[in-house]
Amino acid sequence: MARRLLFEHINVPGINTFDVYRQQGGYRAVERALKSLSPDDVVEEVKKSGLRGRGGAGFPTGMKWSFLAKPEGVPRYLVCNADESEPGTFKDRYLMTHIPHLLIEGMIVSSYALGANTSYIYVRGEMMPQIRILEKAIAEAKAAGFLGKNILGSGFDLELYVQPGGGAYICGEETALLESLEGKRGNPRIKPPFPAVSGLYGCPTVVNNVESIAAVVPIVNEGGDEYAKIGIGRSTGTKLISASGNINKPGVYEIELGVSVEDFIYSDEYCGGIANGKRLKAVVAGGSSVPILPANLILKTVNGENRLMTYESLSDGGFATGTMLGSGGFVVLDEDACIVRNTWNFSRFYHHESCGQCSPCREGTGWMEKVLHRLEYGHGTMSDIDLLVDVAKKIEGNTICPLGDAAAWPVASAIRHFRDEFEWHVTHPQEAQKGNYGLAHYADPLPAIAATV
Amino acid sequence: MLKVTETQEINFSAGLIAQFDEIVKRYPQGKQKSALLPVLHLVQAEYGWLSPSAMDKVAEYLNIQPIEVYEVATFYTMFFLQPQGKYVLEVCRTGPCQLVGSDKMMTHLEKKLGVKEGEVTKDGLFSWRGVECLAACGMAPVLQIGPDYTYYENLTEDKLDTLIEELKKK
Amino acid sequence: MSDKVKVTIDGISVEVEPGTTILNAARQIGGEIVPPAMCYYSKLQGSGGKCRTCLVKVSKGSEKDPRPMPKLVASCRTTVMDGMEVENITSPEVVEARKGVVEMLLINHPLDCPVCDQAGECSLQDLGFEHGAAQTRYEFDRRTFERIDIGDKIQLHMNRCILCYRCTYVADQITDNRVHGVLGRGDHAEISTYIEQAIDNDFSGNVIDVCPVGALTDKTFRFKNRVWFTKPVDAHRDCPTCSGKVTLWYKGEEVIRVTARKDEYNEVEEFICNTCRFDKKNTSDWVIEGPRAIANTSVISSNHYETLKPLPVIQQNPALMAANKEEFERTKKS
DSSP: OOOOSSSTTTTSTTTTSHHHHHHTTTTHHHHHHHHHOOHHHHHHHHHHHTOBOTTTTOOBHHHHHHTOOOOTTOOOEEEEEEOOOSTTOOHHHHHHHHOHHHHHHHHHHHHHHHTOSEEEEEEOTTOHHHHHHHHHHHHHHHHTTSSBSSGGGSSOOBEEEEEEOOSOGGGGSHHHHHHHHTTSOOOOOOSSSOTTTSOGGGSOEEEEEHHHHHHHHHHHHHOHHHHHHSEETTEESEEEEEEEESBSSOEEEEEETTOBHHHHHHSTTTTOSBGGGOOEEEEEOSSTTSOEEEHHHHHBOTTSOBOBSSHHHHTTTHHHHOOOOTTOEEEEEETTOOHHHHHHHHHHHHHHHOOSOSHHHHHHHHHHHHHHHHHHTTOOOHHHHHHHHHHHHHHTTOSSSTHHHHHHHHHHHHHHHHHHHHHHHHHOHHHHHHSOOOSTTTTSOOOOGGGTO | OOOOOOOOOOOOOHHHHHHHHHHHTTSOTTOGGGGHHHHHHHHHHHHSSOOHHHHHHHHHHHTSOHHHHHHHHHHSTTOOSSOOOSEEEEEEOSHHHHHTTHHHHHHHHHHHHOOOTTOBOTTSOEEEEEESOOSOGGGOSOEEETTTTEEEOSOOHHHHHHHHHHHHHO | OTTOEEEEETTEEEEEOTTOBHHHHHHHHOGGGSOOOSSOOTTSTTOOSSSOTTEEEEEEOOSSOOOOOSSOEETTTOBOOTTEEEESTTOHHHHHHHHHHHHHHHHTOOOOGGGOTTTTSOHHHHHHHHHOOSSOOOOSOOOOOOOEEETTTEEEOGGGOOOOOHHHHHHHHTSSSOOOEEESOGGGOEEEOSSOOOOOSTTTTHHHHHOSSTTEEEGGGTTTOOGGGSEEEEEEOOOSSSOOEEEEEEETTEEEEEEEOBOTTSOBSSOOOHIIIIIOOSGGGSEEEEEOOOOTTSTTSSSOOOOOOOOHHHHTOHHHHHHHHHHHHHHHOO
8 A cells, every 4th residue: 555645644534624633643744843943954854855846847846945045134935836727637626625734734834944924825716615725724723823923932923825816727837826916917927037036026935836835744744864765766755646537536646656657547546447448548647738648658668668657757758758747637538539629628728828928829829729629620631730730849948938838748749649640630520520530559569669779 | 908888886895895904914015916816806706797897996995006907807717807697607628527528518508508608598597608627627527606616526417407406496 | 347247149249237138238239140029128127028039049058057048038038147158040949939939920910011000110020021931821810809099199909919018018117007908818918998098198109109010009190101201300399298309200391200219129219208299290399400310221211222241250250151141131032
């Protein structure tokens, strides 16, 4: 049985309340940090843990913390990014719904480490129920003396507030989130300066994902070294994976990084296999932004090794044959799923969510959606496929924020791996309206590596 | 440019203003503009949508220019700039939900309610629309209804029928 | 000198003040190696970074950290580091990306230059001429908006807008309070006021001058004449509100338009007030200084000078020479 650090007590009745959470050992990390560790000690533990940002980019959290500027007399802020909007990702919602005090505890410890006396949790506006849950949890924690002035007699003060978003995926980008928190449109800022130097209200700021903040709790409780023992190589600890799509058991699973993708999809501990007795066609492994892979490439790397749920193994082969762990939004597509339709759907999402600030993304996302719509509805041409590749290339890397890349990658990868299916939509427009291309050769064993090198 | 359909003047109740005051306290002195999103949510919960008059009053309250409120209200998709049905059924239409049948749910809603996306039923009770990922992909298909944004998960056509009947009785 | 930093752009070195952006360093060098800018405006704080036409490649970060930057960067918002090496027109990657940006800027543009008052002095027209393809690959309906009047002197033609945000910065920084802004988001974003509202302010007319395209135009000049048939003349008057330094645009004896004086990068030298711009259209209102110098590459200059005369420093560098030639061919093609 895999170790669970965040969800160890998730099934204990009433764990969403302060009392039960406390009985299960909750807020020990606050006690340990505030009573026996200096802020720098906490940062050091997080560094040692090897924890990487769980929001998608995978940047080492400890290193991000150590970049925070600390000018005299200027307040510093910690902002938790709970704007979870990446299609396929719903782990933060799950965590906040069922074990809100874990996030609150993580916020207290992290704020202490960073020297922040006011911290905000920016929650997407659609999660109004979770906002109410968090507000209640904050009130409980405050009543118990874990928030407010002079927490546990340590001299450390902290006020924690929940801020609702308004419905904009782009606010998951940290500088757009800060703009939104300042009451503005969620236009990402042009960097530099980075938030570590000039963030919220121009003050040094750290923005971390919900899961990253929550992971600080077991790291402080058990020590960074212990945490780092879990996982493989630079993929340390446990990760929440949101599993959805055509599987028997959709849901949020806490895995030890290093589980094989095959086990994750087929074992009863996790997804329990493909629903309705169908066969696996493709997987989007880390949220809609990451490249989609066909069944054969998601289960094995191009070298014939088992693909594992780690940052490194999923990205093995680069974008030619690999993908990314991203935010852990694991979307499974069965043999009946239409890749063209799925790609169009994702591109409609990015078109809808583009902030419109910079031209390649504003114009390019809409263009890609229109071409994909035409292909999906049987009016496409062969040249449309190359056009899409080219437009994706012109967006990628040329935008202010990563939304441009996020819009380009799914389109480019779908065509890279499923070109036959796109061409079939052009050559068989009527059939494509009624049926689908099916599994084709997408699960066939990969050719031996010797032939290609 | 957005068309204005109603110009009736709005005055916020003392109770609502008191809630605004609480929110403004969360931010440092002079940063009251940060309260804009939470305040707009409260206003929409109260009136069902954001009329120009309501937005102007919010600007006045926060001591910012009206255009700053319009810019924000039109950027975020949760804010309605036109009157809606009493219940707005927002069905997730993205990726994972679509894989397991959100298209069917929307077709069913359109037939059942007899109005197209964005329109309001004659009795003023319902409108519906497709929205982007609601971060509940494991419980797909899903829809949400404001202003509390209650979620309805693992939808089927039968579940939709029951939900609509229940809302009608409320 | 010692506190200056050295940056090399397309093989040409220049020493600049710390904190200078790549774009401004390039402007200090001048000539073909200056990246085009559609949204950046040196006189407007916070502008830039959005249009992506000024993307360049940083092939060496600095003397201390020589690693190249992983992506192309917006030269208008990236500050130079000592020893930085930048490629603009010598990088095929940059030229390709810029072509891509120009294509994006044009897919929803109405291309109504024949009836647009900005034609002849339009940054997008120049950019399209230099980097654009002869044919579009975009086969869908272009997005359209209704034309609106912002007061009786300024017309907003949103179809032409490239969302550079310059006019909103003008309103924020030059006028008392901003009544217009960017509404909506993504490709539906538009410059607008919520309800049709006049931008009523002494300096509001400057939004016309900063607009790089024909989205904000002077209604008092609407359809009066093509700019290349007019004669620009520098003049000034003793104005209580602004510097009073303007360019008068003559058609025969008649002043048909007044604008601020614009430099070679299409930026105004000083912002002017609405009285000077809209209400002083008699020669007797002004002290004439002399003809306004206009770049000989501009259509406003009646003659075209089509010779390749690179600076000596360019001639010494074969790569730069080749790139320069290509750039020259582009500007020459018709």
